[in-house]
Amino acid sequence: MAMIQINNLTKRYRDLTAVEDLNLTIEKGDVFGFIGPNGAGKTTTIKVLATLLEPSTGQAYVDGVDVVRNPLEVRRLIGYMPDFFGVYDDVKVWEYLDFFAAAYKIPTNKRKGIIDDVLELTDLTGKRESYVEGLSRGMKQRLCLAKTLVHDPKVLLLDEPASGLDPRARIEFRALLKELQAMGKTIFVSSHILPELADFCNVVGIMERGHLVVAGSVNDIVQRLEGAIVLDARLTGDPENGARALQLLNGYPEIKEARAEGNHVTIDFTGTHEQLPQLLSHLVTNGIPVASFSQREADLEDVFMKVTKGIVQ
Numbered sequence: 001m002a003m004i005q006i007n008n009l010t011k012r013y014r015d016l017t018a019v020e021d022l023n024l025t026i027e028k029g030d031v032f033g034f035i036g037p038n039g040a041g042k043t044t045t046i047k048v049l050a051t052l053l054e055p056s057t058g059q060a061y062v063d064g065v066d067v068v069r070n071p072l073e074v075r076r077l078i079g080y081m082p083d084f085f086g087v088y089d090d091v092k093v094w095e096y097l098d099f100f101a102a103a104y105k106i107p108t109n110k111r112k113g114i115i116d117d118v119l120e121l122t123d124l125t126g127k128r129e130s131y132v133e134g135l136s137r138g139m140k141q142r143l144c145l146a147k148t149l150v151h152d153p154k155v156l157l158l159d160e161p162a163s164g165l166d167p168r169a170r171i172e173f174r175a176l177l178k179e180l181q182a183m184g185k186t187i188f189v190s191s192h193i194l195p196e197l198a199d200f201c202n203v204v205g206i207m208e209r210g211h212l213v214v215a216g217s218v219n220d221i222v223q224r225l226e227g228a229i230v231l232d233a234r235l236t237g238d239p240e241n242g243a244r245a246l247q248l249l250n251g252y253p254e255i256k257e258a259r260a261e262g263n264h265v266t267i268d269f270t271g272t273h274e275q276l277p278q279l280l281s282h283l284v285t286n287g288i289p290v291a292s293f294s295q296r297e298a299d300l301e302d303v304f305m306k307v308t309k310g311i312v313q
């Protein structure tokens, strides 16, 4: 079974439907980016998975365990990082982590080693004896992540973990998530911003006003929305090569359009990524001197704006 399975999930707050008929499957080892504007229903969905909210209708499972029927078992499987970090006065960093380790019933003799490990992982070893309230926002965020790791959960539910961080801290945070991914964790992470997650999530889902508008790999989504893969080919030699390439591309399948400006050829390709090597090989074996052949970076901001209409509930 999938690591996270959500079936027909609906959550209503009195007369407001925050999430409607959501279906989602996330496999072990996936890094899933859950993207949407304010009020889309991200936090609501995450809280259902974290067993903090009950669905109005529908089911959700973590590693096959029902979040409503077996919340305690689910809590052992997940590490939940909420969107707001509570205030803790007069608590040192290690005490904070020790408190959570104790709450997860980790035996006293094992706690020190675990705390050392998570501090190391989150780059907070030097802050062991510092008071939590004196940490910077970025450090607090990392501490909050460290807290979610003490019981070695299989699944991480991270609600906007990078919000409010400066660009450097964001990059470091992303590196940390990559490390956790490499450790085999399944990561469910929310954000307002598609480009922020696009390069390290293998799957993303875009929510708007309680509905999942689109889900899949970033490449697939971009292609579906733009209708084609846009390719840039640069040729060497005679500028006439561009025109020759166009002739050759004319009869090739899945070419929506091809344009040439001298030796720069732009191709709108409606085939799949798997067919790209074939297309390149077709050009080269027919004598077109291709020096570079690349997929144009999609403007993810643009894609996101196309998918969501930005209407706040």
Ligand SMILES: Nc1ncnc2c1ncn2[C@@H]1O[C@H](COP(=O)(O)OP(=O)(O)OP(=O)(O)O)[C@@H](O)[C@H]1O
Pocket: 013, 016, 017, 018, 036, 037, 038, 039, 040, 041, 042, 043, 044, 045, 083, 192, 313
């Ligand atoms: N406890 C609550 N009582 C009533 N309505 C709520 C409650 N929590 C959330 N909502 C409403 O449910 C909708 C979805 O909210 P949710 O917090 O899940 O969105 P979100 O995608 O996390 O937004 P944000 O990006 O602002 O964090 C919103 O319209 C919100 O006002």
Ligand SMILES: [Mg+2]
Pocket: 042, 043, 044, 083, 159
């Ligand atoms: Mg939220």
